[in-house]
Amino acid sequence: xxxxxxxxxxxxxxxxxxxxxxxxxxxxxxxxxxxxxxxxxxxxxxxxxxxxxxxxxxxxxxxxxxxxxxxxxxxxxxxxxxxxxxxxxxxxxxxxxxxxxxxxxxxxxxxxxxxxx
Numbered sequence: 001x002x003x004x005x006x007x008x009x010x011x012x013x014x015x016x017x018x019x020x021x022x023x024x025x026x027x028x029x030x031x032x033x034x035x036x037x038x039x040x041x042x043x044x045x046x047x048x049x050x051x052x053x054x055x056x057x058x059x060x061x062x063x064x065x066x067x068x069x070x071x072x073x074x075x076x077x078x079x080x081x082x083x084x085x086x087x088x089x090x091x092x093x094x095x096x097x098x099x100x101x102x103x104x105x106x107x108x109x110x111x112x113x114x115x116x117x
Contacts (some may be wrong), residue, residue, distance in 0.1 A: 008100050009072045010026070011024055012022070012025060012028060013076060014071050015071050016035070016057065016100070018102065018103070028080040028090075034070060036069075043063065065085070068084050068099045069083040070104070072084055076105065077108075078111070079091075084096040091112075093112060096112075097112045098117065
């Protein structure tokens with residue numbers, strides 16, 4: 001796994017559950033970390049404050065270790081990495097793709113290797 005820091009930020013789309021988030025980050029790994037931080041910070045807000053993009057169900061799922069993440073380019077044409085059960089993957093496995101299947105087009109789904117199911 002290569003999580004090297006790149007100085008050029010890019011725009012990524014990070015999907016989890018039924019939500020997709022546009023994230024600016026230097027690498028796909030950092031995009032996942034940035035989204036996880038946003039979700040964590042949402043959980044630290046007082047109950048009367050809300051975030052229109054991040055509900056408490058995401059906060060609870062992250063806290064319980066149930067969230068998986070897939071990072072793709074902003075145009076949804078290429079899978080760039082992801083996290084399955086807390087483990088980052090530079091190449092999205094089929095088991096990770098299966099966990100978020102509803103968020104992937106057929107084209108993206110079949111970029112994964114069926115042998116990693």
